Amino acid sequence: MSGSVRLLVVSLFLALAACSAPAGVKDSVILAADPAPKLSDYGFFATANAGAAVADGVRPYDLVNALFADYAGKHRFVYVPKGQSATYNPDTVFDFPVGSVLIKTFAFAPDMRDPALNERWIETRLLIHKSEGWVAYPYVWNAEQTEAVYSPVGGRQIVKTISPEGEALTINYAIPNRNQCKECHSRNKVFTPIGPSARNLNHVGPAGVQQIADWTERGILTGAPAEGLPTAPPAFGDQPxxxxxxxxxxxxxxxxxxxxxxxxxxxxxxxxxxxxxxxxxxxxxxxxxxxxxxxxxxxxxxxxxxxxxxxxxxxxxxxxxxxxxxxxxxxxxxxxxxxxxxxxxxxxxxx
Amino acid sequence: MRVILATVSVLALVSACSPAAPPKPVALAPSATANDDLQKQLIEAKPGDVIEIGEGRFDFATPLSLDVDNVTLKGAGQDKTFISFKGQTGAGEGLLVTSDGVTLTGFTMEDAKGDGIKSKGADNITYKDLKVVWTGGPLTTNGAYGVYPVESKNVLIDGVTVSGASDAGIYVGQSENIIVRNSRAEYNVAGIEIENSSNADVHDNVATHNAGGILVFDLPNLPKIGGHSTRIFNNQVVENDTQNFAPPGNIVANVPTGSGVMLMANQNVHVFNNTFDKNQTTHVLIYGYSFAFDDERYNPLPRDFVIRDNTYGDGGNSPQGRLAPLAPAIGGKLPAIVWDGVTTYHGKTEDVRIAVREKPEVGFINLGLGVTPIDLTKAKPSTKRLPDFEIAEPPAVVLPQDKPATKEGA
Structure with missing residues (x-):
């Protein structure tokens, strides 16, 4: 088969697949050997954006305390394959089944005192639990905010914003490369998620409900006790x-x-x-x-x-x-x- | 000859047509995208790959990292390929390696903002024929370590030059099975340092114009403690005369300027067949850890040491640092070998064995400080050597990645 014929056939196949695929998360793309070229290929979001309209099975969440990232706003989502669930641990990050994805979009508004107004997405990081372990794929958003493209080397973007404290900032924002993702996420050389532990999830999140109970109800999580859950003290709250x-x-x-x-x-x-x-x-x-x-x-x-x-x-x-x-x-x-x-x-x- | 050439050409043509033939790797050339291009190659490398950096100057802003096993990163030569991090914008080192079986060779790295090359939990690593330098000379604002393997097994450093590190030029920490040889460390605070590590051979190196030439330390409150079994031999440890420029707070800020070999805490360290000359504090300084500590696992005493068969030139004529105040009481000059005489810590006294097997004219002093944390006003100096203990020497370190050169054709 000549190269051009092969290309044609592949294109045709892709076109057909795109037309016939149901809306929603594509487990086969998640579990493919290589990262998908575009964020939209995964089907996490109902439209080609990282906003609130998410596909079935994708649930927004947040953390009691978060890593400081130059005041970037963060939108986190969890996806666990249908019929499976993560297992509760009292002290560490939950055990997520293969095929799970933790999605995090980093965004800035012109004035972070009003972070939802004219917000722009910079990057979306996917932590995917493949059969051989977790991997990190960085995706960088285009200027039109219509698509994010796989960018293994990350990059830099100049961001002008006003901090939540009212300070005007020009930030040389760093999008980490894949290895830099590992630098923070490696534990004894094994890639490990950091955020979603009981301590850090146990509060009312962006969906307006208590997150651990919500995840349990939706089948995202099993094994969580009904009461006595640990909670991290909010760093800027009123605890000691x-x-x-x-x-x-x-x-x-x-x-x-x-x-x-x-x-x-x-x-x-x-x-x-x-x-x-x-x-x-x-x-x-x-x-x-x-x-x-x-x-x-x-x-x-x-x-x-x-x-x-x-x-x-x-x-x-x-x-x-x-x-x-x-x-x-x-x-x-x-x-x-x-x-x-x-x-x-x-x-x-x-x- | 013509037939061979023709055959090669045909073979080349055939393999070019074969769809399975991988593209020949092209050495990276300097360009506006070289930094990202190289990092992409390092991320997407497969085990066994050789990633080549061509000749020229590479001005990189973003530090590099490698996390794929059995990859070789190879420049065109340490005097041909220059990677400068003068404009570095983030992270703690120029290059970070976190995978096993990696070989780094044939380039010079300049002016990293933090450490030069760090390899962490990276077993069977080879640093060969490369340089890490800070081009402004010895400055407190330079990065801490030049080459920095840590928490690793089987570390080979061969033919490496480091200059200007504000801590140690060649530093190996919390590791085991280590060879540092044929290397040069100059204008660093410490030339070569083996810390909290076991089974190290440091030989045939030149350590000159550092504050301290070669250090073997063991420190408390680190995950791996109990350094032991190090041999230091056939080194040139001369003219270590750069004023200690370490930022205060770092343990090497306590190394007196002009120390040849400094050994602190540790067990079973053998120093032999080295050449010492013009080290103004002393040639061999043996010390206990002299600060308060609360680590129950830790022994602050140097014990089971052998100092033998070294060649000593001038030295000890102008002791520096914490030893300076002691010198006037003992004639203004320190002998070739100085031991603090500490044998007691946390109420425990040990039978410390320090064997000095040198010609009678080689000077030795036991400062008789007795207890750590030390009080220099309690010094009871004595020039009497301890009895000549039998202390077995550790066997030569053998590394899996270091195939011995065959004699044939040599």
Missing amino acids: LEQRARAWLDINCAHCHRAGGGASNSGLFLAWNETTPTGWGVHKRPTAAGRGSGDFLFVIEPGKPDQSIMIHRIGSVEPGVMMPELGRTTVDTRALALIREWIAAMPPVAQ
Whole structure:
């Protein structure tokens, strides 16, 4: 068969498939060996956009605490294949069956004090549970906002916006490449979702209902107890300061700063359930910080935020100094104030 | 000859027509899209692939990463292929490798904002004939580590040059089975450092113009502690005279400028057949971990060390850093080998064995500090060597990716 004939046949086949395919999620595209070239190929959204009109089986959700990503608005959706469900864990991310997809669209409005007004989608990241494990596929939206295209190397986009605090910002927004996705999502070399755990889902989400009960009712999740569910303290809520600070560090840092994470060799472990103060930085000396130390001796110098490496790095936007290393180009001023307040309130340690 | 050529041509034609013939890999050339093009190749690589970077200067803004096993990243040569990260806009290192069986060779990386090349949990990795440099010379604002394998098994560093690192030029941490050889470390804070690692051979290297030449450390509060079994031999450790420029807070900021080999905590370290000259603090410095710590697993003492058969030139004539205040009391000069004499920590005293098997004229001092955390005012210096203990030397490190060169044709 000559090349052109083959092409013709393939095109014809594709055209037929497009005409005859029912609207909705295409499990075969999800489970294909290679990423689909376009986001619309998966059929997650009823129209060719990442808005609220979703296909059957795709459910919006959000998290109690989220990773700071230069103030980007985030729209999250979960898809679990029909007839299957994720299994509840009290402490870790749920076990999702093969064929599940976690969808996250990053978006900006011209003024993030009103994030729904004239919002523009920048990128949509798919975490797909293939039979060999989870993979991450980045899709970047076109200027017309009609389609997002598979972009394994990510990229940069200049975004002008006004922060929720009213500050005018020009952000050199970084869309991560596939490997950078892995840097945050790898645990003992296994690609692992970060967000959808009981602690982080257990509240009323964007669908206006309690998310764990909703997922259970819809068959997305099994095994969740009816009561006694754990909940993360909202980082900017009204619970005790230490709990809120630790909750913020958990979702913003602990994907790397944990045993088996990307920063495991630092010995600085920032998960909410870390039990030793040295582990989360109190009077811990830096290991591989280089100039990231800011000339300070300890990750946390209790009572002295201005002499704590943690504050220096959360407050920096300089590559090689800033933490997290990926995912932001601006300072999360609200979080910086929270962590500063937490360290300032710690009783000083005798040298 | 003509027949052979003709045959080759026919073969080439035949394979060109075969639909299964993969396209010949083309070396990446400098271009506006080279950064993305290379990263795409690294993401889409298949095990066994060789990714080639051509001659020229590559000014990259976005750091590189590789997570596919058994891939070779190969430049046209360390004096032909230059990757500059002067304009780097994100991440913590120039190149991050997180897969096994990778070989990196034939390029120079310049001015990474953080570390140069990091490989983490990357077993059987080879760094061969490459350079990592900070072109502005030794500056506190340079990245911490030049080459930085960590949490890995079977690490080979061969023919690597690192210059300007604000921590260690060649650093291997929390790893096992390590060879660092035929390499050059200069104008770094630490030239070569083996930290919290076991079974390392560091040999036939040149460490010069660093603050400290070669370091073997063990530190508390890290996932892997208990470094042991390191051999340091046939190295040139000379003129380590760059003022320590590490940012304070980092452990290497405590390395006195002009230390040849510095050994801290650790067990079973053997230093032999090296050449030491013109290291102004001392040639061999043996120290306990001297800060307070709360890690129950950790032993801060250097123990079961052998220092033998080295060649010592001038040195110790101007001790620096924390040892400077001690020098006046002992004639203003430190001998070739200095041990802090710490044997007690957390109320426990150990029978520390430090075997110095050198000619009688090679100077030795035991500072007699006794307890860690140390108090320098408690020094009780003595020049008496300890008894000559028998301490078995670890066997030579053998790596699966390091096939020994055959003698034939050599």
